[in-house]
Structure formats: C-alpha cells, structure tokens
Amino acid sequence: MAKFTVKRAERIHWGDCDPAGIIYYPRYFEIFDRCTTAMLEQALGMNKREFLIAFDFSGYPCVETGARFLLPTTFGDDVIVESTIVELGRSSFKIRHHLSKGGALAVEGSETRVWVRRQNTDSKSIKAHPIPDEVVARLGGR
Amino acid sequence: MAKFTVKRAERIHWGDCDPAGIIYYPRYFEIFDRCTTAMLEQALGMNKREFLIAFDFSGYPCVETGARFLLPTTFGDDVIVESTIVELGRSSFKIRHHLSKGGALAVEGSETRVWVRRQNTDSKSIKAHPIPDEVVARLGGR
Amino acid sequence: MAKFTVKRAERIHWGDCDPAGIIYYPRYFEIFDRCTTAMLEQALGMNKREFLIAFDFSGYPCVETGARFLLPTTFGDDVIVESTIVELGRSSFKIRHHLSKGGALAVEGSETRVWVRRQNTDSKSIKAHPIPDEVVARLGGR
Amino acid sequence: MAKFTVKRAERIHWGDCDPAGIIYYPRYFEIFDRCTTAMLEQALGMNKREFLIAFDFSGYPCVETGARFLLPTTFGDDVIVESTIVELGRSSFKIRHHLSKGGALAVEGSETRVWVRRQNTDSKSIKAHPIPDEVVARLGGR
Secondary structure (H helix, E strand, O other): OOOOEEEEEEEOOHHHEOOOOOEOOHHHHHHHHHHHHHHHHHHHOOOHHHHHHHOOOOEOOEEEEEEEEOOOOOOOOEEEEEEEEEEEOOOEEEEEEEEEEOOEEEEEEEEEEEOEEEOOOOOOOEEEOOOOHHHHHHOOOO | OOOOEEEEEEEOOHHHEOOOOOEOOHHHHHHHHHHHHHHHHHHHOOOHHHHHHHOOOOEOOEEEEEEEEOOOOOOOOEEEEEEEEEEEOOOEEEEEEEEEEOOEEEEEEEEEEEOEEEOOOOOOOEEEOOOOHHHHHHOOOO | OOOOEEEEEEEOOHHHEOOOOOEOOHHHHHHHHHHHHHHHHHHHOOOHHHHHHHOOOOEOOEEEEEEEEOOOOOOOOEEEEEEEEEEEOOOEEEEEEEEEEOOEEEEEEEEEEEOEEEOOOOOOOEEEOOOOHHHHHHOOOO | OOOOEEEEEEEOOHHHEOOOOOEOOHHHHHHHHHHHHHHHHHHHOOOHHHHHHHOOOOEOOEEEEEEEEOOOOOOOOEEEEEEEEEEEOOOEEEEEEEEEEOOEEEEEEEEEEEOEEEOOOOOOOEEEOOOOHHHHHHOOOO
C-alpha cells in the first residue's frame, strides 16, 4: 500500500472565520483540496496547470469526502496538514488529512478522488481513466 | 425518531464553479450549512440571529460531516435539497441532506451538530448544552 | 443611454459573515456578480450557460469594480439589490448596484464589464467583441 | 505622508478560479484583505488576534474599495502583492495594492479602512476611534 505523505503549512485567516470567531468549517475542504493538489505537485514536480497537460487528463474530482472536527481553529492560527495516500487503485485514490494545531490533532479528513479524462476531444463528459504508471511510481507505488 | 424535513431550492452560480466547469465541491458544505439553518429557522419561526438570542445559545457547530458526489452540477442548475433530522439526541443532532437535480440524486450529505452555550458570560469557551424541550418539540420530538 | 434595471433579493448568511459579526466585504462582489448575471438572464430569457452558447461568446469579465460600504449587514438580513446599466458601449458596459436593507442604502457598487470571445477555436486567449445588436436591444438600447 | 510597504506572495489556487479558467475576481478582495492584515501584523509584530487585544479595538472595516484588472491570473500562478499605506489619517487609512505576475502589474487595488472600537462594553455598535500613536509610528508616521 502506498504511503506517500506531504506536510503543508496553512494560516487560518480572518475571512475564513464566522461570527462565532472560529473557522467556518467548509473552508477546511478548500484547505484539503489545496493539500491534495500540493501532494501531486510535489510528487510530479510541476504545478497543477502543468501536470494536467503533461499527463493529458482533466482532473481528479472528489467523489466522497468526510471530516471530523476535534478542536476549533481561529484566525492567526498556523496549522500543519499531513496528507497521506492511504489507497491507490487503478483509477482512484484515497487521501487522509490530519490537520494539527500546536501538535494537537484538530481535524481529521478523508477524500476519495478519481482520475478522469474527457471521453473524446469534442465531448465535455469525462470518465474514469487508469492512473498512469509514472504517477503511481512517483506516489510510492501500489 | 424525529423525521422533521424541509426542502430548499438553491441555484448553482458561476462563482461556485471551478475550471472544470462544475461546482467546486467545498461549496456543497456551504449549501448544507444554509439548509440546516433554514431548517431551524422554519421550525422555530425566526431567523438565526433571532433564535440564537431567543434560546440563549451560541450556535450548533458541526463536529462531523461527509458527502458523496454522485452527479455533477454546474452554473445555472436549480437544485433541491431535502434535509431531514435523522437523530435528535440530548445535546446533538444529525441531519441528512439529499441534493437532487431534475429529480436525480446528485449529492448525499450528513452532518452531526452540537447545541452549544458559552461556559459563562466572560468566557469565550463553549460547551455542549441540552437542546431545549421547545426546540425538540418543534423538530418533531424524539 | 440604457437604463435597464433589475431588482434581486439576497439573504446574508452566517457563512458570509466574519468574526466581527458582519458580512465579510468580498462577499458583496460575489453578490454583485450574481446580480449582473441575473440581469442578463432576465434580459435574454435564458440562464448563463444557455446564453453563452446562444450568443457564442466566452463571458463578460470584470475589468474594473468598486464599492462604498455605508451600512453593515449581517446574517439573517434580507437585502435588495437594484442593478442598472448606466453605460452600454460597443463591447463594454457599466453596471451600478444599489444594495439596500430596510429601505436604506447599505452598499453602492459599480462594475465595468467587457463582452469577450475566444480569438479562435483552438485558442484560449480572449478578446473584446462587439455586443450583439439583439443583446443591446434587449438591454434597452444605447 | 506614510509610505509603509510590505510585499506578500500568494499562490492562485484551482478553487479560486471559475469556469473561464481564470481567477474569480471577488477572490482578489480576499487576497487584499489578507495583505492589509499582513501589513499590520508585520508593523506591530503580532498576529491579528493578538493586536486586536493589545490595542483594544474591534477591527479596521473597509469603507471603500476598488480594483482594476489588467491581466488575468490562473491556478498555479505565484503572484506578488506590494501593499503601501498611501494615506494615514486620524482614524482612517488608505492602502494601495499592486498585484503582479512575472513582473507585470496584473491588478491595482485600493482600500480605505477605519479604525473602530465598540462604543461601550455592552454594545455591539462600533465607532471610529483615533489610531493609537504607537501604531502610527510603526507605520512610518504621518
């Protein structure tokens, strides 16, 4: 099983927080999306715009996600997200995110993503496509 | 078991969508949050600002959430969210959201919320508090 | 001079507000963008996805915007935005938004938009294009 | 006239962009808000949560803002924002933001902010308050 892991620092901003003074929880899913992209960027050595072209695919939409919120975070907090690939299938993969604050786990999230390609040049519809071998290798293999 | 249900119409907007042309999935959690609030507003007959004061509490933070994305939605789509209270505990409750488009289920989400109050007037820390009987009754009872 | 006007109701939500308890002001620009789109949808009798296809263009990016914030709004507020086309040029147009709350002007905004088309089928670059006569007519003419 | 300036790097993310493939322009106002906060944090040597307490005030709401969008940015772009205080009044200040990409100016923005305090301990209403001398000094003086 692949265990590719990246760590990413994120700052919680004033505009991420709600009238209760803590982060508005949908923002965590934006953070997790950035972390998954950062993971692929690090593995592949290019930014997202570049790797979508290099590997000729349309993206890696999320088909399932979930999170548990254990401790609140607020503006000014510097958090660390540790993102790990916990499953690497033929055309899908699963990521686990551990967001911590001062060493304490604050949020635990997971996402299942599918590697997709347009069905044909003219079409707007997409379908699952096998993750290229090179990408699998760079993510630590199956 | 409580089965209080509300339906809410939402329009997906251009600014909710990403370069793939479909909704950026963290926006669904904003939609679900609005639906949970709309449910309480309808049950209690006041808006959120009013019912926080009327029932003297600080909010109903989300402690766990998850979603499965079955069909994409895009800008211009008018969707319907059916939100149902599936568990109503002493100080927590669970909501299930079914978001459909043209009659087809597009997203299935769930949230667990906790009824909270400030620990004391000066404090900023909050703690779980029993859901008032009147609220329980208006949500269809346990 | 064109004076096409539409009114649109918007609710300010919990997630639009910041720790000061009032709307986080970048959200007003999302509201104004929705209002400009609603104006075109009403004038053209189709939603945005449909009219981009019907008039074969790429969009109407904002090249300049500004706003003055006169009164705060907060979650639970139902506001009215009155949007008026104040200039209608060959390939650009200017909209003025008046957002009011309980009859009092809360925000005054303006946007300059350009009608754009892809330079050619293969290209991703866009350029200004004359606003079609039919659109000009439906917006009240010059 | 004060000329306090800070530079801040920002990455444009996938989730900041719209179906046209470029940044959704309201996101620039979130970026500018972060830059203004970063400027105060750098000048005062604390984060926002800390300096709101240290200087006993409620915030610096924006009363007027505007921007011109000269070049598009997209996901993967690393931009630099140079933020300068161009006016420093008794209880208000004006910031100019220059956002550039690869050395070219992409967005020019400005904001007018007011230093505010709660009217009294019990009240939720705020009013303009003179910017403390120490803050004025740290921002380069008038």
